[in-house]
Structures are given as structure tokens and as C-alpha cells.
Amino acid sequence: MAATSFIGPIPNPKTNGVVFSPRKPFLCSSAVNSRLFGYKFLGKSLSGSTQRSRSEPVHVSGLNPITASHSFDVVVIGAGIIGLTIVRQFLLGSDLSVALVDAAVPCFGATGAGQGYIWLVHKTPGSEKWELAARSLKLWEMLAESIQLEGMNPLEILGWKKTGSLLIGRTPKESDMLKRRVEQLSEAGLRAEFLSSYDLLSEEPALMVGKEGGAAFLPDDCQLDARRTVAFIEKANRNFSSEGRYAEFYNEPATCLLRSGSSGEVQAVQTSKNTLYGKKAIVIAAGCWTGSLMHDLIRDSDIDLAVPVKPRKGHLLVLENFNSLKLNHGLMEAGYVDHQDASLHSSVSTSGPVHTQTSSISMTATMDLSGNLVLGSSRQFVGFSTEIEDSIINRIWDRAGEFFPTLRELSLRDFSKDKEVRVGLRPYMPDGKPVIGPVPGLSNVFLAAGHEGEGLSLAMGTAEMVVDMVLGNPRKVDCAPFALQGRCCQ
Structure with a gap:
């Protein structure tokens, strides 16, 4: 040897x-x-x-x-x-x-610790990750089909659901961006549609985006139970x-x-x-x-x-057996894309590089197989810490309330026994x-x-x-x- x-x-x-x-x-x-x-x-x-x-x-x-x-x-x-x-x-x-x-x-x-979505709605056709994302979705679809061909239910086995996804904007600028995204997604061969604020009411009655709002809609996007x-x-x-x-x-x-x-x-x-x-x-x-x-x-x-590769901390708020509102699709605010792409800034001191702690909150909302409402999400650079931060959870709740008026009428304190907080460390590349x-x-x-x-x-x-x-x-x-x-x- x-x-x-x-x-x-x-x-x-x-x-x-x-x-x-x-x-x-x-x-x-x-x-x-x-x-x-x-x-x-x-x-x-x-x-x-x-x-x-x-x-x-x-x-x-x-x-x-x-x-x-x-x-x-x-x-x-x-x-x-x-x-x-x-x-x-x-x-x-x-x-x-x-x-x-x-x-x-x-x-x-x-x-x-995540929400389990497999979406293309927030990805840009022609970008360097697009081909990999589209190929991955295809392979997940093939796995779900193979499970079905074997006489099993992909929903039970994988939590596989074709929920469709909505990327939501609330301003004229965001709506214009979403219309361009729909054009790109359609040119890439996907079923894509822009929904006005009026159209959104029929898809998601609990959602409120204002007259100038709208959404990019991909009806074929899917969700898994991780x-x-x-x-x-x-x-x-x-x-x-x-x-x-x-x-x-x-x-x-x-x-x-x-x-x-x-x-x-x-x-x-x-x-x-x-x-x-x-x-x-x-x-x-x-x-x-x-x-x-x-x-x-x-x-x-x-x-x-x-x-x-560095850790990027994220919180999710899970409200169990939530029946105050129902979601028909997976939802994500348009600003999520910018928050996802936010960089880790560094400065140099006498003791070496210092990484700036930055945090952002962007609204994501899904319903899981058990009827739990899953709200997110946060992004922070705080090293390997996975401590639960109540201030972040409160910000996630408040941000969701900006999109769902029903939540503003409720207090998060009332869900103390039916609340789960998930914290995970995303592997971030600059x-x-x-x-x-x-x-x-x-x-x-x-x-x-x-x-x-x-x-x-x-x-x-x-x-x-x-x-x-x-x-x-x-x-x-x-x-x-x-x-x-x-x-x-x-």
C-alpha cells in the first residue's frame, strides 16, 4: 500500500x-x-x-x-x-x-428549515443558473411521474403539489418588471401570465396589493415537503x-x-x-x-x-392548522429577488476582515400538507449562530400583514401554542x-x-x-x- x-x-x-x-x-x-x-x-x-x-x-x-x-x-x-x-x-x-x-x-x-418550493417564477431566463434550475425542475417532475407510474401518490410520498407560484408587486415599477419577466418566461417556453390586481382577487382572495399591483403567475410551478x-x-x-x-x-x-x-x-x-x-x-x-x-x-x-461559502441565517414562521386564511398558490413578493442577491460587505480592521451584519425581510407564504401557514423569510449574516430572534419573527409577521389584511386583525401572541420557528443556515456564495x-x-x-x-x-x-x-x-x-x-x- x-x-x-x-x-x-x-x-x-x-x-x-x-x-x-x-x-x-x-x-x-x-x-x-x-x-x-x-x-x-x-x-x-x-x-x-x-x-x-x-x-x-x-x-x-x-x-x-x-x-x-x-x-x-x-x-x-x-x-x-x-x-x-x-x-x-x-x-x-x-x-x-x-x-x-x-x-x-x-x-x-x-x-x-425551508418552504420546499421548486419555482422558476423568480428566476431569469438566460441567466447562468436558469439552465440548471430548469433541468432540476424537469428531473423532479420525472421523479414524481415515475412514482405515479408505480401506483403510488406523489403527494403522499414527496408532498408533491403543482401549486403554481405568484411573484407579487405592489407598485407600478414592480408591475412593469413583472410584465417583462412574464414575457421572458413565455419566450423560454413556460406557461406564464401577468395578473392584474383585479385578476389576483379571484386567485388569492385574502391577498391585497392595491390598484397598481400585479403578479407574474406560473401555474406549473411545484412544491415539495422536504x-x-x-x-x-x-x-x-x-x-x-x-x-x-x-x-x-x-x-x-x-x-x-x-x-x-x-x-x-x-x-x-x-x-x-x-x-x-x-x-x-x-x-x-x-x-x-x-x-x-x-x-x-x-x-x-x-x-x-x-x-x-458562508452561512446566511434565515427564519421561517409556521402557524399550525391555520384557518384564518387559505392560500391557493405559493406567494413571494418581488423584492425577494433583490434581497436574495444582497451581498455580504466586508471592511478591514487591525484585527482582520469584519463582516457587516445585514438583515432583510421579504414576504413569502405557502400552505403545507397539514394546513400550516408558512411565512418568511429573513436573511442575515451572523456567522454560524442559529439563535431564534423574536424581533425577526415579529418583522416577518408584520411584513405578511402588509399583504394579508386578515393578519393585521390577529395577534401573534395568540398563536404561542401553535407556532413553530424554523431557523436554518443557507450556504451563501458572493x-x-x-x-x-x-x-x-x-x-x-x-x-x-x-x-x-x-x-x-x-x-x-x-x-x-x-x-x-x-x-x-x-x-x-x-x-x-x-x-x-x-x-x-x-
Whole structure:
């Protein structure tokens, strides 16, 4: 066996619940070899501690005797919706074996905290993400159709609903923008329609936008239940376990990568319990932790690289069994697009870069399968904090009231027993595009991260793209806009 060397620790600050919140920022410095975490869950607290020693660069001729060794063709780090769908695509589209590694459990990050919409109404035809978004929607539709052909109901299995979507404006300027968007969407081959404020009354009687308002309407946009979808994909992946092609390593933090002493190629992932060899590829799909992960991963190497994926905090307000108003479609205010594209501004002090805390609130509203009203959403740059902020929830409620007069007559305090708050960390990239592709200098290591709030909607296309890259298949979507090269500056 060729000699191997450790090339750095991987931080794993993930928690296994979307409303778990670290009281202090996680420390990613490799000089720190012990950490104490405190978590809060809807007012209840628990604490736990973990120790992790730094692995010095060493050369070994065999395996760490403390851990077991397993060999796979592909190892995927990260069991969010991106990692799960990548595993699924490898299993269905090849004969390769796959290991899935996560420090916690599947999909309790940004996707689990989201609204589950798979919409094109707020995306711009011809933009760099458009092709990937359209391809992903098509693949989701194909999955729903295949489930139906097998005699099952996609609504029950995935929470799949063709709700249609409304992008709403309230000013003449916004209405003009939405009319142009409808033209673009129609030219792209979609069923699209501009609805005046009068037309909107018949579609959404509870909505009030004023005489100058209107909406871009895509009747074919869809919605999923993220947790049902994750459970379905996970179960389907596990069907390959009996063939020896799939294994899960949950609640098992990755601690380092093993690199060949001769070729420099990454050969394996070291976890707290196992050494997992990836003969063909190692895929890192660690969501908002990908940037800090890669920073530590290359700390002791000669590779000059930065992956600027950062956490962007978001709140959602869920009112259970809400019957004061009903929604027929998914709704989003036009300003959401600008808020989504807002940048993280940095300044420099004597102690280094300082990131400005910015927050924005834009109205989104959906009804889930259980009749719960889901309102959003917020965007903040506050590091890895997932503390629930009542002031943000109140702002979300007030913003929704500007669109739904019925809500103004109600007090949020009256829903204290029927209220859930979801907090997630979106993986933000400064240029608004995910990073998908090989890591320069580590040819067999691939990244799939930085999808912001679009992880669910872009997951299927991302998975197909990654697998096609690894297998050398023809690309269905141009992957050049998502390459890491040229986007490495922080």
C-alpha cells in the first residue's frame, strides 16, 4: 500500500436539528483540540462536549489500528439534500459503490428549515443558473411521474403539489418588471401570465396589493415537503445496501483526509470511527460549512485556495392548522429577488476582515400538507449562530400583514401554542451561484455547495452534473459557470 499522509482536520459544527442553536460560534482553528457546545431547542437546553485532537502530518504504511477500513468507489461528505441526491444519482446512473458521511443526521440544515418550493417564477431566463434550475425542475417532475407510474401518490410520498407560484408587486415599477419577466418566461417556453390586481382577487382572495399591483403567475410551478422527500430518497438509497453498493456513516464526523505520499491524490476520508477509501472520487457537499471545511483541509498543504461559502441565517414562521386564511398558490413578493442577491460587505480592521451584519425581510407564504401557514423569510449574516430572534419573527409577521389584511386583525401572541420557528443556515456564495466541480490541485475531490436558498430546487440538476463530471459523461447543463476557478477570493 502506498504511503499516506493527513492533510488537515475537517470542522463539523453541524447540529442535528434545524432549531438547535450554538450559544457561541464554532471554532474551526486546528489549534483548538477540545470544544464545549451548548444548544437550545424551543426553550429547552442540553449540552454536550466533544474532543478532537489535531492530526499532525504523518506518513503511515497501514491504517490507523483504532479504526476499521472500508473501500468504496465514491465517498460523499454531507447528507443534506445535495449529498443525498448525489448518492442517489451515482447509485441509479452507474454501478459504483457509495458511502455517505455526516456528523449528524440527514437534511436537518437549510433544506429541512425551508418552504420546499421548486419555482422558476423568480428566476431569469438566460441567466447562468436558469439552465440548471430548469433541468432540476424537469428531473423532479420525472421523479414524481415515475412514482405515479408505480401506483403510488406523489403527494403522499414527496408532498408533491403543482401549486403554481405568484411573484407579487405592489407598485407600478414592480408591475412593469413583472410584465417583462412574464414575457421572458413565455419566450423560454413556460406557461406564464401577468395578473392584474383585479385578476389576483379571484386567485388569492385574502391577498391585497392595491390598484397598481400585479403578479407574474406560473401555474406549473411545484412544491415539495422536504422531510418526506428526504425520507423517500434515503429509503431508496438503502435498497442498494444489500448489494454492497451503499453504506451510511451518520453521527460520525469526518476528521481528516488521507492523501497519497507518492501521487498526492486524496485517497480516503478518516472519520471518528472508520477509514473510508474513495477509489474514484470524494465529493464534499457540506452546505454552509464547506468554506471553513476547505480552509482547514488545505491548511497544511501548499494549495492556495479559498472557497467563499458562508452561512446566511434565515427564519421561517409556521402557524399550525391555520384557518384564518387559505392560500391557493405559493406567494413571494418581488423584492425577494433583490434581497436574495444582497451581498455580504466586508471592511478591514487591525484585527482582520469584519463582516457587516445585514438583515432583510421579504414576504413569502405557502400552505403545507397539514394546513400550516408558512411565512418568511429573513436573511442575515451572523456567522454560524442559529439563535431564534423574536424581533425577526415579529418583522416577518408584520411584513405578511402588509399583504394579508386578515393578519393585521390577529395577534401573534395568540398563536404561542401553535407556532413553530424554523431557523436554518443557507450556504451563501458572493456571486449568487453554487460551486460545482473539481477542486483545483485535488483532481479527485469535487465540491457541490453554495446553493443559498435553492438547495432543494437545484439538487437534482446538481447531482446529475456531479455524476456526469466524475464518470466523464456528456453534460446536460453547461458546468462552466459553477467552476471554482476564478471565484476563490474572499
